[in-house]
Amino acid sequence: MKAALLLVLTVWLNVQYGGCSFPSSCSYPPSKWCSSLDSAIQCGVLKQCLQSNFTKSHQAADQVEVGLYYESLCPGCRLFLTEMLLPTWVLLNDIMSITVVPYGNAQEKTVGGKYVFDCQHGDQECLGNMIEACLLNKTDAAIQIIYCMESSTDVIEAAKSCAELYFPELNWDSIMSCVKGDVGNQLMHQNALKTQALNPPHKYVPWITINGEHTEDLQNKAMTSLFSLVCSMYKGPKHPACGGSQRRYRSYSLNE
Structure with missing residues (x-):
């Protein structure tokens, strides 16, 4: 849940200050953006999801x-x-x-x-x-x-x-x-x-x-x-x- 909230915040900041926007085709709630490859692509957060999963996998070991x-x-x-x-x-x-x-x-x-x-x-x-x-x-x-x-x-x-x-x-x-x-x-x-x-x-x-x-x-x-x-x-x-x-x-x- 915390990861999902952080992801929402990251994307929100991109929208506010980076000039990007949410894809209109995104039909998933924020908590489900990284639940599958399809949802990540549809909601335009594939890069953030991949980075989040990579970071978590390395941190968990230590x-x-x-x-x-x-x-x-x-x-x-x-x-x-x-x-x-x-x-x-x-x-x-x-x-x-x-x-x-x-x-x-x-x-x-x-x-x-x-x-x-x-x-x-x-x-x-x-x-x-x-x-x-x-x-x-x-x-x-x-x-x-x-x-x-x-x-x-x-x-x-x-x-x-x-x-x-x-x-x-x-x-x-x-x-x-x-x-x-x-x-x-x-x-x-x-x-x-x-x-x-x-x-x-x-x-x-x-x-x-x-x-x-x-x-x-x-x-x-x-x-x-x-x-x-x-x-x-x-x-x-x-x-x-x-x-x-x-x-x-x-x-x-x-x-x-």
Whole structure:
């Protein structure tokens, strides 16, 4: 979607300042201009589509991988996710990838053949973790929905309306079936295993990894300015958006 918006902007600028015009034969909406060779030719954007695809193919191989291990109701996690991680990803998603793992400082035990979870901020946080795990399993729009949830006053209450906003086709009943059933239980167990496998073991949340690695230096740089960190670690051609700074957010320990 971002690539389509950038393409629209590029062509609009050409129209405004380059003296060109849209072909009258173009019958495709802007989001579909690069969907096929025919649409690109018909809408007069073949060159831009080819350049965009070439750039994306080269950038994808060198993307900086940012991992976030967090809890759905942790104040520091919510601030980092909504005011640092997602804004950075919106600007730099062609040179960075993100993986979010909702579990954090939760504890897991087995009762009657099922996994039972005890979360740092209570049952509502366990529910929030589970909803977000199911969203990540069900839709490619999960990150946007989670951002909407975490930036809302009530994370749980906002879940359904956020899903309707960012992915109207999503059947909310399927998410709740996941949350209440074996699939959600297994997804949360997998998140527990991923969190427990961290090396070094996590001591607080948000816990951030860069290209699979966690150090206090990387954590501090990510919390101070994830944007600058991603820009500095990207090995490909310098991204035009790189530069700037963002706020720092503190971490929350296991006992907070």
